[in-house]
Amino acid sequence: MSTTRPHVVIVGGGFAGLWATRALANDDVRITLIDRQNHHLFQPLLYQVATAGLSAPDIAAPLRHILRAQGNVEVRLGEVTGLDTQARTVSLRDGGTLGESPLHYDYLVLASGATHAYFGHDEWAGDAPGLKTLDDALAIRRRLLLAFERAEACDDPDERAAWLSFAVVGGGPTGVELAGTLAEIARHTLKREFRRIDPSQARVRLIEAGPRVLASFPQSLSAKAQRQLGKLGVEVVTGAPVSAIDAHGYTLDHGGQGTVFVPARTVLWAAGVAASGLGALLGNQRDRAGRVLVEPDLSVPGRPEIFVAGDLASVQQDGKPVPGVAPAAKQMGAQVAHAIRARLAGQAATPFRYRDFGNLATIGRMAAVVDLHGFKLSGLLAWWFWLLVHVMFLIGFRNRLIVMINWGWAYWSYQRHARIILGGGSARATEPSD
Template structure:
């Protein structure tokens, strides 16, 4: 298709691929730069991924953690938002390829994020959905709630035991948060409403191939998290790699585990956008960028977010977190501003670690802020305030805060409507029978 020349009035063109944390931060940093910004994303919304597990476990609804990108960019006449998925980049011609044609750029920011990695077992995806989008969260919620409903309906004790078995693969923050939330759902929320099946008998297993869960945290906090989960009734198995995932079945550590739902939280892989740039990528698909976040040999192309492999001064990689994605996006946008203004380049990107947080359940979370470490209720309160603060607007902050306060006192989870989906979303397996 021919190159589409959007109205620009001689203004430099900046194309941003991806409406996640990095892409939105880059667009915000370009305010007042004089550039015409085009933001491309295959979906129409920006998602606050740290709270997706709450959508998956019925504590929040999808619109509570996702907002139209157009709304986020409202009032920005310099930003055009198109719901288009990029299909490639031609760096020689400086165009981005989409299904609706090619879009030229003077500067390009690639912030396409990451997807689930099943370590060479692509067939596991349909059997063990991961958690990266609102669609993923909705699918997981449907499988969890359907398993409870079918356990209530069956009169077969063995089938009921299988349906009330939930396996989470991966002991990172997502896996820990899912395990804790499912335990609260089963032990606190559902029991008064079920009469044939007892949700409190649900078996929740968290499988981790490494020696401990939450390996990115200090060992003391990791140990606290494990004990907190076990007090909630979660079976935590470390040193237990998954060997196979079948239809409602997991083989791990030599044991076969029949399950009502299997959830994946074990790994991610960067999007294939690195190959579009002809850049060398690591085993996880991330592009080893230069200190100013530009792709090697392409000074007009910036790579931000989970796609970019950036190292700290001590040689350790910058973690693939929302905070680092926002910092990288903001840096890229400001770097382009300086170049458009004829100013000297910015100093090399340096990640500012504002701390790591993970919630385990009611009144239990871990926080690492420099030398400060919080656990229990203080950690949970800090985690709650921090996550509400970073939501996109006042209305959402108020709604989520009120929902959490109500749930704290009543244990009620209001987003428990099961909506059927044809072919279980993207060809995934149907709910267990």
């Protein structure tokens, strides 16, 4: 690979980083794509892995395989530990070794995504895991399946009830999808599989601090989503933020009515995200969530050779922030490639403009809501539309085929093929720490 061509270093193999890489396939540049994982993950279906509907390879693909035909890109497995914007170098920790020669870049793209945000209560993370990676999904799956096993083995009625009490904190799309699917597992998938407990008696709660679930959707669809959740057996609690979480349960703050502790051995976090820590290495201005404030073409102020895209970028459009969703990240990746191409040609890049195609959220079997800028759907038709869109957006024919087969089987049988408890420490992981 020639070293005389401009070197573009892209950090992050998610939607933004991968789309930027692919958009530069025909340009006379050499690209180094860096990621801590060796795969691209289709995050919108991550909850399906967490709830045993899909296996990890169904929604992920190796980066090297995706980019195997793109001759101007090299994939590096490693973690960025430092940036020197003056020398234009990136320091890496690669495979546990330190002290490598830093990578020099002509253009740098930071697209390292986001992580969980606990609003100043990071101590909750161990007892209320979030869902951002495949490791997160597999850990949550262990917790969910082991909770039913612990309940089956428990003789004390109160303790058994605590094991059968599940709470999802956060009423956005991820929280709604997790809660609805968990209710389906308890009421249908596990039917007749236990002898001492009735899984359908599990209590599934969705907790939202705001006045309604799916706040980014029109109020009419939000109300329909809440009714559909109720039909699935999910108890929706709004207007009551969680004020404490430990291994034994959570505390709800009802304002003037006081606080209530609810015993529950499984609490899942879907309430907030924060940008990855990589943005702090730049030293530029960031917003409250840690996202880097960028120029209209997504470059960093004062650093036209550095771009930020995806969940790490703070972008305002028409007085509102661009949402941290997959379509926005893909469009940002394409924009960055356009801006680099313009720089190489000595031209000015056009500003980024997000095209919002609407919002989708599935609630459970044959239940979803769709908002396409005034065209609203809910129920069965919305569910079929949601299925079609997500299958089409998956990378690779194999992934699409496998997901369609698994969803078809689950539709007719209510079964989830990935209900295997993995991990030697999984049993201990659900025990209270006291």
